[in-house]
Amino acid sequence: MLGLATGSTPLSTYAALAKSIREDRIDVSRVKGFALDEYLGVPPHHPESYRSVITREVVEPLGLNPDHVFTPRGTGSGITRAGEEYEALIAEAGGVDIQILGIGSNGHVGFNEPGSSLASSTRIKALAEQTRKDNARFFNSPEEVPTHCITQGLGTILRARQLVLLAFGANKAQAVAAALEGPVSSTIPGSVIQQHARATVIIDEEAAAAL
Numbered sequence: 491m492l493g494l495a496t497g498s499t500p501l502s503t504y505a506a507l508a509k510s511i512r513e514d515r516i517d518v519s520r521v522k523g524f525a526l527d528e529y530l531g532v533p534p535h536h537p538e539s540y541r542s543v544i545t546r547e548v549v550e551p552l553g554l555n556p557d558h559v560f561t562p563r564g565t566g567s568g569i570t571r572a573g574e575e576y577e578a579l580i581a582e583a584g585g586v587d588i589q590i591l592g593i594g595s596n597g598h599v600g601f602n603e604p605g606s607s608l609a610s611s612t613r614i615k616a617l618a619e620q621t622r623k624d625n626a627r628f629f630n631s632p633e634e635v636p637t638h639c640i641t642q643g644l645g646t647i648l649r650a651r652q653l654v655l656l657a658f659g660a661n662k663a664q665a666v667a668a669a670l671e672g673p674v675s676s677t678i679p680g681s682v683i684q685q686h687a688r689a690t691v692i693i694d695e696e697a698a699a700a701l
């Protein structure tokens with residue numbers, strides 16, 4: 491089972507996976523996918539909902555069964571229970587084998603903003619202003635960027651059997667250095683990766699500049 495991150499960073503990884511699945515005729519019919527997060531209040535059919543993004547960037551190119559790929563629910567009644575529901579779905583499916591992670595310029599993973607509990611589970615969170623600014627490029631105007639999200643917690647992420655953190659470009663350098671070499675702290679949510687026994691970090695030279 492694959493844990494899926496959105497954002498620009500993992501796109502090259504998804505493209506490489508798609509190529510290898512095609513060329514090596516890998517059977518993906520039993521692969522399941524669980525996205526890290528979703529915007530709150532953005533309907534699934536909206537082009538920038540993470541459901542749509544995951545469908546476009548992962549499900550279709552990799553040829554996964556859309557019924558096997560899940561995103562947290564960001565709309566509908568009883569939304570306060572959506573976090574628990576998602577945790578139950580992940581557990582029923584047997585847990586995430588490989589969790590792909592990006593990192594925000596403020597050190598967030600998933601949408602676990604600075605201050606997130608290291609033991610947190612899937613829940614509704616407010617987005618940091620920096621994140622709303624960073625993600626404004628996907629919307630028509632900065633005001634359109636949602637203020638809240640539902641995200642797997644840091645505790646959820648740590649339950650994956652293996653983590654793969656990807657970071658590219660100079661604007662990730664500070665976050666990467668703080669996450670990998672700073673103290674494990676909710677100030678830099680990405681620092682939880684240090685607590686995982688099987689974590690791989692793949693970064694380019696620019697993102698490694700402050701190490």
Ligand code: GLP
Nearest residue numbers: 495496497498499592593594600
């Ligand atoms: C987004 C996502 C994260 C992602 C991060 C970095 O808002 N919620 O899962 O890792 O921010 O995004 P990018 O890869 O576009 O820099």
